[in-house]
Amino acid sequence: MPAKKGSVRIRQLEFDDLSPVYYLGTTLFTAEKWPVLYRTWDEYEILERFMSDSEFSLVAEQGDELVGFAIGTIIEKHSWSYGYLLWLGVREDVQNEGVGKKLYEKMEMLFRKSGARIMMVDTAYDHKKAIGFFKKRGFENIEKHVYLTKSLGTLAKVKKVKKTSRKKVMPSKKTRKRI
Numbered sequence: 001m002p003a004k005k006g007s008v009r010i011r012q013l014e015f016d017d018l019s020p021v022y023y024l025g026t027t028l029f030t031a032e033k034w035p036v037l038y039r040t041w042d043e044y045e046i047l048e049r050f051m052s053d054s055e056f057s058l059v060a061e062q063g064d065e066l067v068g069f070a071i072g073t074i075i076e077k078h079s080w081s082y083g084y085l086l087w088l089g090v091r092e093d094v095q096n097e098g099v100g101k102k103l104y105e106k107m108e109m110l111f112r113k114s115g116a117r118i119m120m121v122d123t124a125y126d127h128k129k130a131i132g133f134f135k136k137r138g139f140e141n142i143e144k145h146v147y148l149t150k151s152l153g154t155l156a157k158v159k160k161v162k163k164t165s166r167k168k169v170m171p172s173k174k175t176r177k178r179i
């Protein structure tokens with residue numbers, strides 16, 4: 001359904017947004033397009049961020065429709081504070097209309113306010129649009145990172161780790177992959 005045209009409002013993510021944001025993400029981070037993003041996007045990721053970083057969890061609304069989200073966190077290391085934009089997504093039918101830019105600008109402003117000195121983002125190495133988008137926002141020093149996978153066969157299926165218990169003790173998957 002096409003979004004109702006009108007001004008876009010950026011606000012903090014609320015509890016009722018968790019499910020729509022998750023489903024919007026599943027339409028953007030698909031296994032075919034972006035396998036790594038697909039694997040790391042799940043409902044616990046958003047819930048964790050909402051519970052620990054609600055200040056940096058934003059949604060974009062157009063009319064009464066949720067059309068985008070931005071999820072970030074602050075990483076403190078050696079007395080430096082980094083603002084890490086973990087996820088940014090805009091509904092496909094309203095892309096290229098400035099929604100991503102508004103979400104991004106609000107997030108950068110929040111990071112600045114919280115004292116972050118450097119902002120980080122990541123995306124797939126061949127995601128030309130996202131890379132172009134971030135370059136235009138002043139990002140540079142692009143570093144390539146290689147992911148490798150290995151099938152662990154049937155044993156992994158038998159010894160399936162319960163998601164909830166693992167996530168209680170581990171940092172966000174996206175944060176984890178940088179450590």
Ligand SMILES: CC(C)(COP(=O)(O)OP(=O)(O)OC[C@H]1O[C@@H](n2cnc3c(N)ncnc32)[C@H](O)[C@@H]1OP(=O)(O)O)[C@@H](O)C(=O)NCCC(=O)NCCS
Binds near residue numbers: 094099130
């Ligand atoms: C990346 C994404 C968030 C951008 O959102 P959007 O709402 O379409 O972007 P906007 O319309 O706000 O901004 C487009 C801006 O990016 C620029 N841009 C877009 N594609 C570009 C490209 N290939 N090269 C250079 N600049 C580009 C435009 O020029 C415009 O900048 P300007 O307004 O300053 O001229 C959106 O495409 C998306 O959700 N993609 C799928 C999810 C994703 O990959 N997220 C990022 C990784 S987590």
